[in-house]
Amino acid sequence: MKKKFYITTPIYYTNQAPHVGTAYTTIAADVLARYHRQKGDDVLFLTGTDEHGEKIAQAAKKAGKSPQEFVDGIAEEFKKSWKALNISNDDFIRTTDEKHKRGVEKFLLKLKESGKVYQDEYKGLYCTGCEKFITKKELVDGKCPDHQKEPELISETNYFFKLKDFLPQVKKLIEDDKILIEPQERKKEVLSLIDQDLGNFSISRQNVEWGIPLPFDKKQNIYVWVEALQNYVTAIGYEDNKEKFNQYWPADLHLVGKDIIKFHAIFWPALLLAVGLKLPKKIFVHGFFTIDGQKMSKTLGNVIDPIYLADKYGVDSLRYFLLREIAFGQDGDFSIRRLEERYNADLANGLGNLVSRVLTLASKINIIGKQGELTKKIEPVRKKYQEALAQIKFNEALESVWQLIGFCDEYIEKNKPWELVKNDQKKAGEILSELLISLKEISSLLEPFLPDTAEKIMSQLKDNKKGKSLFPRL
Ligand SMILES: [Zn+2]
Numbered sequence: 001m002k003k004k005f006y007i008t009t010p011i012y013y014t015n016q017a018p019h020v021g022t023a024y025t026t027i028a029a030d031v032l033a034r035y036h037r038q039k040g041d042d043v044l045f046l047t048g049t050d051e052h053g054e055k056i057a058q059a060a061k062k063a064g065k066s067p068q069e070f071v072d073g074i075a076e077e078f079k080k081s082w083k084a085l086n087i088s089n090d091d092f093i094r095t096t097d098e099k100h101k102r103g104v105e106k107f108l109l110k111l112k113e114s115g116k117v118y119q120d121e122y123k124g125l126y127c128t129g130c131e132k133f134i135t136k137k138e139l140v141d142g143k144c145p146d147h148q149k150e151p152e153l154i155s156e157t158n159y160f161f162k163l164k165d166f167l168p169q170v171k172k173l174i175e176d177d178k179i180l181i182e183p184q185e186r187k188k189e190v191l192s193l194i195d196q197d198l199g200n201f202s203i204s205r206q207n208v209e210w211g212i213p214l215p216f217d218k219k220q221n222i223y224v225w226v227e228a229l230q231n232y233v234t235a236i237g238y239e240d241n242k243e244k245f246n247q248y249w250p251a252d253l254h255l256v257g258k259d260i261i262k263f264h265a266i267f268w269p270a271l272l273l274a275v276g277l278k279l280p281k282k283i284f285v286h287g288f289f290t291i292d293g294q295k296m297s298k299t300l301g302n303v304i305d306p307i308y309l310a311d312k313y314g315v316d317s318l319r320y321f322l323l324r325e326i327a328f329g330q331d332g333d334f335s336i337r338r339l340e341e342r343y344n345a346d347l348a349n350g351l352g353n354l355v356s357r358v359l360t361l362a363s364k365i366n367i368i369g370k371q372g373e374l375t376k377k378i379e380p381v382r383k384k385y386q387e388a389l390a391q392i393k394f395n396e397a398l399e400s401v402w403q404l405i406g407f408c409d410e411y412i413e414k415n416k417p418w419e420l421v422k423n424d425q426k427k428a429g430e431i432l433s434e435l436l437i438s439l440k441e442i443s444s445l446l447e448p449f450l451p452d453t454a455e456k457i458m459s460q461l462k463d464n465k466k467g468k469s470l471f472p473r474l
Helices: 022-040 054-062 067-084 098-113 162-176 184-195 224-231 242-248 258-274 306-313 313-324 336-362 377-389 394-415 417-423 425-446 451-463
Strands: 005-009 042-050 092-094 119-129 131-136 151-159 179-184 217-222 253-257 282-287 289-291 333-334
Touching: 005 022, 005 242, 022 067, 022 253, 022 282, 022 289, 022 306, 022 313, 042 067, 054 067, 054 425, 067 092, 067 306, 092 282, 151 217, 151 258, 162 184, 162 336, 179 184, 179 313, 184 258, 217 377, 253 258, 253 451, 258 282, 282 333, 289 336, 306 336, 306 451, 313 333, 313 394, 313 425, 313 451, 333 336, 336 394, 336 417, 336 451, 377 394, 377 425, 394 417, 394 425, 417 425
Parallel strands: 005 042, 005 253, 042 092, 179 282, 253 282, 289 333
Antiparallel strands: 119 131, 119 151
């Protein structure tokens, strides 16, 4: 039987169009999805959009649209962007989908039945920028540090979830890696958050109109975070399509940014425990990047449109750069200068040059399937690559491919096949055979990362014609 692999990105908040940050997570998920498909796994790759909440209602108002019109437009932009970036998602969930709303209602009813929901008055500070309650401790100069805005003081009667009842169990599960949180430092961060004595949290809001009504008290809407998290189960047919749900749940991997780990690593497992569902196997937390050393923000005007980059440098170049330049899981910096440097060095001169050299020489002679000195190096490279991807170290996986490219270059320099084609056709055939086998391997290793390029290399190999330039120099 095929092994299943269910991978998710966070659903992106629709107050803003896709940018290079959201593209980063989605491309990462895409590489893993493609890699698992290549291995023969039964992959389900989910992404989507988070469309409710006050912040969306405000953004819609500002744009002179109804919330629904507004989110329809943004969801469309996300879909278009992912298509342009060659993202192979199997499904795209929107929290305004009927399927999602139905599932959420059933989830909330189960939660109520569990006896872990109660009514209470809430008084506290709320940041609409974050769409979350915020404590005085978290403020800097009285403002939310992420939004530079003073939070609102809110007092209302809400429904609460008894998170505290589940904290010891969640803590144990994380300690024992039953929910694996990576990288290690993030696991420590989550455990220390649990130790800071988190309170119960509100699952509904009274005065937020753009949302899903609480099924047991329609005067309230479900708190946007609570229903958004449920997209991971509603998308695969929670209480709706049993067969599909049982096939894919629990998720094998949630990819999340470091700003949302509390919700994913503590609240989400607790909610799942309360309704009796299995828990996600792994949560991988990636870092953020600055743009030329500065935080990316609308106010600074340095939010980069991934489609612009893909148009200018090519989709594969962007995919390559994002995953090669910054170690996934760490913070890093994005700059056009670095992108251009890497493009010229790694793609135009490295990969592109090798492919065209080998194919041009190989088109002149008869190839025999000889293996030897060079092809012996393939197996250890493949092993390194697989180990790196098992640990979600994209940069190391790519490094190993470029190591093989380096071996090929050395082999060419050493054996000078351009001379051999003139005076020793047999020997030239042997040398080029090894190079062609290596190219085939390189293209297969690159497929998850650079799907178009890999396809071009494969079709040039089949045609056995002169190599065409894959990456013209900038
Ligand atoms: Zn905020």
